[in-house]
Amino acid sequence: MKPRERVFAALAHEIPDRIPRFEIWIDAFIEELGGEDEASAYVNMGQDCVLLPRTFPEDSVAWKTGVDELGRLWKDGFYVGGVVDSHESLEKYSPSEEYAKEFFDPAYVNQVRERYPDHCHIFGTHVGPFNAAYMAMGFESFFTKLVDDPAFVHKLLEHRTRWCLAMFQEAIQLGAEVIVMGEDSAHNQGPMISPKMWEEHILQYHRQIVDELDVPVIWHSDGDIRKLLPFAVQAGFIGVHGLDPISGIELHKVKAEFGHELVLIGNVDSRVLCGTDLDEVRKEVDRCVSQSAPGDGYMIASCNSIFDGMNLEAVAEMFKYQSEVGFY
Numbered sequence: 001m002k003p004r005e006r007v008f009a010a011l012a013h014e015i016p017d018r019i020p021r022f023e024i025w026i027d028a029f030i031e032e033l034g035g036e037d038e039a040s041a042y043v044n045m046g047q048d049c050v051l052l053p054r055t056f057p058e059d060s061v062a063w064k065t066g067v068d069e070l071g072r073l074w075k076d077g078f079y080v081g082g083v084v085d086s087h088e089s090l091e092k093y094s095p096s097e098e099y100a101k102e103f104f105d106p107a108y109v110n111q112v113r114e115r116y117p118d119h120c121h122i123f124g125t126h127v128g129p130f131n132a133a134y135m136a137m138g139f140e141s142f143f144t145k146l147v148d149d150p151a152f153v154h155k156l157l158e159h160r161t162r163w164c165l166a167m168f169q170e171a172i173q174l175g176a177e178v179i180v181m182g183e184d185s186a187h188n189q190g191p192m193i194s195p196k197m198w199e200e201h202i203l204q205y206h207r208q209i210v211d212e213l214d215v216p217v218i219w220h221s222d223g224d225i226r227k228l229l230p231f232a233v234q235a236g237f238i239g240v241h242g243l244d245p246i247s248g249i250e251l252h253k254v255k256a257e258f259g260h261e262l263v264l265i266g267n268v269d270s271r272v273l274c275g276t277d278l279d280e281v282r283k284e285v286d287r288c289v290s291q292s293a294p295g296d297g298y299m300i301a302s303c304n305s306i307f308d309g310m311n312l313e314a315v316a317e318m319f320k321y322q323s324e325v326g327f328y
Contacts (some may be wrong), residue, residue: 001016002016002034002117003011003020003047003048003049003118003119003120004119004120004177004274005132005266006018006020006048007020007022007048007049007051007120007178007299008120010263010296010297010298010299011178011216011238011239011263013260013263013296013297014296015295015296015328016212016326016328017328018326018327018328019289019292019299019300019327019328020048020049020299020300021046021047021048021299021300021301021306021319021322021323021326022047022048022049022241022265022299022300023042023047023049023258023301023302023305023306023319024049024051024122024124024220024241024265024301024305025051025124025305026038026041026042026045026047026051026305026306027304027305027306027313028305028306028307028310029041029306029310029315032312033045033312033315033316033319034259038051038053039051039053039112040115040234041114042116042119043116044123044218044294044299045316045319046118046319046322046323047119047298047319048119049119049120049121049122050112050116050119050120050121050122051122051123051124051177052105052109052112052113052121052123052171052175052176053104053105053108053109053112053175054104054123054125054171055103055104055105055108056103057099057102057103060071060203061094062074063077064077065077066324067083067093068266069081069093069095069099070093070094070095070132070135070160070163071084071089071090071092071093071136071137072136072198073136073138075096077247079135081138082134082135082136082137082138082141082142083136084091084136084137085137085141087152087155090152090155090156090159093136094159094163095163097162097163097165097166098166098305099166100166100167100169100170101170103167103170104170104171104174106174108175109175112299113175118180120177121175121176121177121178122177122178122179122180123164123168123171123172123176123178123179123180123272124179124180124181124182124218124220125167125180125182125265126182126184126220127163127167127168127182128160128164128181128182128183128206128209128219129157129160129161129164129166129202129205129209130157130183130185130189130202130205131182131183131185131229132160132163132186133153133156133157133160133166134192135248136156136160137156137220137304143192146193146197146201147181150201153201154201157202157205158205161205161208161209162291164181164209165208165209165212165213168181168209168213168217169212169213172214176215177215178215178216178217178218179213179215179216179217179218179277180217180218180219180220180241181209181217181218181219181220182220182221182225183206183219183220183221184220184221184222185198185202185221185223185225185228186221186222186223186224186225186228186247187222187223187224187247188223188224188244188246188247188248189224189247190223190224190226190227191223191224191225191228192223195208195227195228195230195231198228198231199231202231203234203235206219206231206232206235206236206237206294207234207235207236209235210235210236211235211236212261216238216239217236217237217238217271218237218239218240218241218263218265219232219235219237219239219240219241220240220241220242221240221241221242222242222244222247222304223242223244224244224247224249225240225242225247225249226249226254228237229254229257229258229262232258232262233258233261233262237262238262238263239262239263239264239265239297239299240262240263240264240265241265241266241301242265242266242302242303242304243264243265243266243303244266244267244303245265245267245269245303246269246271246303249267250291251264251267251287251288251291251292252291252292255291255292255294255295255297255298259295259297259298260297262297263298263299264292264297264298264299265298265299265300265301266300266301266302266303266304267291267303268284268285268288268300268301268302268318269284269303270302270303270304270310272284272314273302273306273311273314273315273318274309274310274311274314275311275314276311276313276314277314278313278314281314281317281318281321284318284320285300285318285321285322285325285326286325288300289325289326293303293328300322300326306319
């Protein structure tokens, strides 16, 4: 099967020739992994998907220093808080939907698609409404206002949902076939808000996003999201990415409960990729393969991304070993 066919077979809960390899964010070690650019690194490492590139407008300070277009405060490349605390600041830091076009270079995106026509072209970034809202306000302010002033929070969530849709619709227009919505919603002990609050405050926006996009949508979140998985089904997500074993998520148990409704992606423990024991890397890949092998609906990937601080040899071994195992 060709890479795209393999991915869409998995998304349809059909059994492809092997488990698809679906690493979403691979921006660390691009040159070290043998890539001239990010797209070529996906292909060189045997991935079945290629992440379409995103750019940043010259006037954006996201990931730099200052307050960006969404009200997020950055210092030396790190997020340190949010400044949205009133209707006035919400209006100031809610860019127009047209501005989303500034985050793409259509010629470059098209070049990537033409270079790798047989791969599944995906787009993913952390612009989910919940994630974008608490970053715009800052954690303490957001979660306090969620109780004390839910009307204001919903106004913010509405703005961020429109922004999320604008970004993803632009990506789809440029050729994205699958969307990954980054929406970090949990920590190692469980969801950031209760399932009841999630159903009341967040579910409607996730449904809106899935309903208004014409391609499959995958939800990404770090942390222990097990109590939120029923809402992922209700929202209509085709799958979930991450499935963080550091948070106690056991792949075989999640697959038994949700594998018939959600495609599961990830669960390779990022801790082994930060270490030096290559045998442990191979054991971790074997574990994910064996726990996902019964039936269908799984794509293998790390539980987070390929990030700075990982051991290059461990990352390379994971990709190499994935190509040797995972056949049905």
